[in-house]
Amino acid sequence: EPEVTQTPSHQVTQMGQEVILRCVPISNHLYFYWYRQILGQKVEFLVSFYNNEISEKSEIFDDQFSVERPDGSNFTLKIRSTKLEDSAMYFCARGPGPEFYGYTFGSGTRLTVV
Amino acid sequence: EDKVVQSPLSLVVHEGDTVTLNCSYEVTNFRSLLWYKQEKKAPTFLFMLTSSGIEKKSGRLSSILDKKELFSILNITATQTGDSAIYLCAPGGSQGNLIFGKGTKLSVKP
Numbered sequence: 393e394p395e396v397t398q399t400p401s402h403q404v405t406q407m408g409q410e411v412i413l414r415c416v417p418i419s420n421h422l423y424f425y426w427y428r429q430i431l432g433q434k435v436e437f438l439v440s441f442y443n444n445e446i447s448e449k450s451e452i453f454d455d456q457f458s459v460e461r462p463d464g465s466n467f468t469l470k471i472r473s474t475k476l477e478d479s480a481m482y483f484c485a486r487g488p489g490p491e492f493y494g495y496t497f498g499s500g501t502r503l504t505v506v
Numbered sequence: 507e508d509k510v511v512q513s514p515l516s517l518v519v520h521e522g523d524t525v526t527l528n529c530s531y532e533v534t535n536f537r538s539l540l541w542y543k544q545e546k547k548a549p550t551f552l553f554m555l556t557s558s559g560i561e562k563k564s565g566r567l568s569s570i571l572d573k574k575e576l577f578s579i580l581n582i583t584a585t586q587t588g589d590s591a592i593y594l595c596a597p598g599g600s601q602g603n604l605i606f607g608k609g610t611k612l613s614v615k616p
């Protein structure tokens with residue numbers, strides 16, 4: 393059983409629509425991260441989330457993006473007004489703390505914007 | 507600006523060969539360097555290296571870090587077709603985010 397489950401595994405959306413990607417970590421960790429990987433390119437950091445607050449974000453993570461942990465369990469990434477260039481694999485990762493031991497990635501959500 | 511350079515970008519070998527994958531980095535407030543294997547989807551964890559000169563081993567894979575020269579290598583001995591994947595090097599800084607290289611695509615032919 394995966395330690396970090398992401399849903400959906402694949403989402404197709406029309407340009408301009410909003411999407412919500414979900415991550416369900418099984419273990420009780422405090423640190424969560426979102427990364428994305430555009431097809432054929434490297435994995436890029438988006439945002440880190442600690443204790444229900446954003447602790448660090450990259451230049452990619454602009455006002456179009458937001459993260460929440462609405463019920464203390466699920467961890468969501470919302471992308472407003474999607475663009476074609478948002479098409480990518482989005483990975484959630486979790487960590488036990490500001491160290492890297494046990495830094496585990498979820499199975500990913502493939503987002504396709506048409 | 508943080509930078510991670512992996513080499514070679516791709517490599518084709520035959521089963522039984524030994525390969526060495528390289529990773530050089532420049533990362534602010536470096537803490538650890540992680541190696542991942544990526545096949546179809548998510549990166550799967552291989553090693554975490556924090557101290558220089560201490561080799562980590564797992565079966566036919568091993569890795570070592572040189573914090574003075576800012577590089578790491580990943581060795582795979584007696585390669586098998588199942589080793590075919592993209593190998594990602596990802597040093598991490600104090601904020602907990604990983605900076606990924608472009609990866610080395612390894613193809614192992616029977």
